[in-house]
Amino acid sequence: MKLEDGNKVEVVDSLVISDIARHKSATSCLQREDVEDGFYICDLGDVVQKHMKWERIFPSIEPFYAIKCNPSDVLLRTMIAMGTGFDCASKAEIGQMLRLGASPDRIIFANPCKQSSHIRYARDNGVKLMVFDNEIELHKIRKFYPDARLVLRTQTDDSASVCQFSMKFGAHPDSCLKLVDTAKELGLDLVGVSFHVGSGCQDANAYVKALRLARTIFDYGISIGFDMTLLDIGGGFPGTESFTVSVEEIALVVNQTVNELFHSQNFENLRVIAEPGRYYAASAFTLCTNVIAKRRIALEKQPDQENMPVKEAILKAISPSALVEPSFMYFLNDGLYGSFNCLFYDHAEVKPRLLKNRAKDAAEYTSSIWGPTCDGLDKIIDNCSLPELETGDWVVWKDMGAYTMAAGSAFNGFKTSTVYYTISSENLKLLDDYCSNGIPSVCFVYCDAKDPLAKKTFGCSPLSPLQQELKSATIL
Numbered sequence: 106m107k108l109e110d111g112n113k114v115e116v117v118d119s120l121v122i123s124d125i126a127r128h129k130s131a132t133s134c135l136q137r138e139d140v141e142d143g144f145y146i147c148d149l150g151d152v153v154q155k156h157m158k159w160e161r162i163f164p165s166i167e168p169f170y171a172i173k174c175n176p177s178d179v180l181l182r183t184m185i186a187m188g189t190g191f192d193c194a195s196k197a198e199i200g201q202m203l204r205l206g207a208s209p210d211r212i213i214f215a216n217p218c219k220q221s222s223h224i225r226y227a228r229d230n231g232v233k234l235m236v237f238d239n240e241i242e243l244h245k246i247r248k249f250y251p252d253a254r255l256v257l258r259t260q261t262d263d264s265a266s267v268c269q270f271s272m273k274f275g276a277h278p279d280s281c282l283k284l285v286d287t288a289k290e291l292g293l294d295l296v297g298v299s300f301h302v303g304s305g306c307q308d309a310n311a312y313v314k315a316l317r318l319a320r321t322i323f324d325y326g327i328s329i330g331f332d333m334t335l336l337d338i339g340g341g342f343p344g345t346e347s348f349t350v351s352v353e354e355i356a357l358v359v360n361q362t363v364n365e366l367f368h369s370q371n372f373e374n375l376r377v378i379a380e381p382g383r384y385y386a387a388s389a390f391t392l393c394t395n396v397i398a399k400r401r402i403a404l405e406k407q408p409d410q411e412n413m414p415v416k417e418a419i420l421k422a423i424s425p426s427a428l429v430e431p432s433f434m435y436f437l438n439d440g441l442y443g444s445f446n447c448l449f450y451d452h453a454e455v456k457p458r459l460l461k462n463r464a465k466d467a468a469e470y471t472s473s474i475w476g477p478t479c480d481g482l483d484k485i486i487d488n489c490s491l492p493e494l495e496t497g498d499w500v501v502w503k504d505m506g507a508y509t510m511a512a513g514s515a516f517n518g519f520k521t522s523t524v525y526y527t528i529s530s531e532n533l534k535l536l537d538d539y540c541s542n543g544i545p546s547v548c549f550v551y552c553d554a555k556d557p558l559a560k561k562t563f564g565c566s567p568l569s570p571l572q573q574e575l576k577s578a579t580i581l
């Protein structure tokens with residue numbers, strides 16, 4: 106079984122994710138040992154489109170992708186090729202980016218509270234830009250990396266965000282100027298200000314408040330001799346349609362405010378960066394899970410169940426009488442300890458979709474959906490209405506790229522799902538505009554050897570295309 110990312114991207118014309126999912130689930134697919142194993146499909150074209158959109162709506166703000174969100178090698182290689190920077194939070198994340206070929210000056214070490222050895226690692230590998238939010242951290246940086254270029258992270262009003270960080274990170278507005286003084290006293294190089302309005306931001310105004318504070322700190326820093334040139338507006342940008350505020354609305358407010366507060370007349374050498382995570386990763390990944398087991402249970406308690414002896418009640422629950430409408434428990438091969446950790450850590454809401462078409466009038470039953478581990482906590486959906494599923498059926502989950510596989514564990518021996526990468530030929534052409542020399546170590550397998558894009562099939566045969574297989578596959 107292939108557990109880590111493959112580096113092959115299959116080029117498919119008129120890419121329809123559900124067709125690919127049907128194909129992958131219907132065949133004894135090359136990379137999976139067991140045909141029922143869950144898998145992801147990553148549409149790299151979605152990432153290319155997101156990047157183009159970013160450049161359109163934030164023309165003056167450089168994205169430094171927060172790799173914690175989804176550190177897939179293929180995704181990161183694509184981002185390097187498109188010219189983004191990277192927000193890393195640890196030695197391992199920095200190491201991964203350097204191994205993949207990112208330049209150290211395209212990395213910001215954006216964790217305000219760092220292990221000393223990680224600071225030394227950044228120093229030894231030329232990653233100069235790093236974030237701090239307190240005095241003790243400043244002393245640590247002075248000891249281990251006095252030449253670092255420092256960015257002061259401020260606290261924000263993140264009350265309107267799905268995931269909040271201000272209880273843990275960011276200097277309180279009242280202590281920011283004192284920290285600027287301390288940096289000066291210690292002879293350190295303060296270059297800018299950063300903030301994070303919280304992940305899944307639902308209020309564009311949160312950026313405005315944070316930008317105002319940033320301006321105050323800039324003014325003070327400049328007044329005592331710092332060359333303040335970096336403004337980092339963090340993450341928080343939505344990656345799917347499910348948020349109440351759109352990324353376009355945020356862009357409008359942010360661009361306008363940056364222009365007002367940090368006008369180029371006064372801030373000639375200003376560089377503005379952001380640390381988007383979910384914006385880039387969320388919608389590119391679709392997760393396909395298999396129903397590995399099911400239980401039929403009584404829908405409602407029997408009237409006398411309250412006083413029923415325990416043994417009898419259990420028997421009744423797992424073997425309901427024919428008179429009671431059944432409800433079903435479905436067990437999938439990915440769960441809370443795997444990709445669905447997003448329910449717990451990311452406050453995500455997920456919606457099951459069935460791969461097999463059902464008759465329009467198929468009866469629906471009260472159902473619950475569970476992960477594969479032996480823990481009762483491992484529940485994906487408590488209560489939903491579904492047609493009756495059979496063991497072996499596929500359940501598909503869209504928008505599963507952000508904070509899913511990044512934090513999945515192999516608890517109970519259930520490993521994270523394999524990823525298949527794909528891109529449409531139209532999007533490959535767009536990607537080609539960013540990196541005409543290809544992406545090192547990523548192999549695009551295209552079906553037509555005569556096509557000019559076949560030049561991107563580094564080291565791989567352009568034959569055996571998914572597209573050809575799809576043509577002959579039975580689509581349900």
Ligand SMILES: Cc1ncc(COP(=O)(O)O)c(C=O)c1O
Pocket residue numbers: 171173174192215216301303304305339340341342380381382383384
């Ligand atoms: C410092 C930092 N920057 C950026 C991000 C990415 O945030 P988002 O996915 O909301 O864009 C995070 C997320 O935890 C973060 O902690």
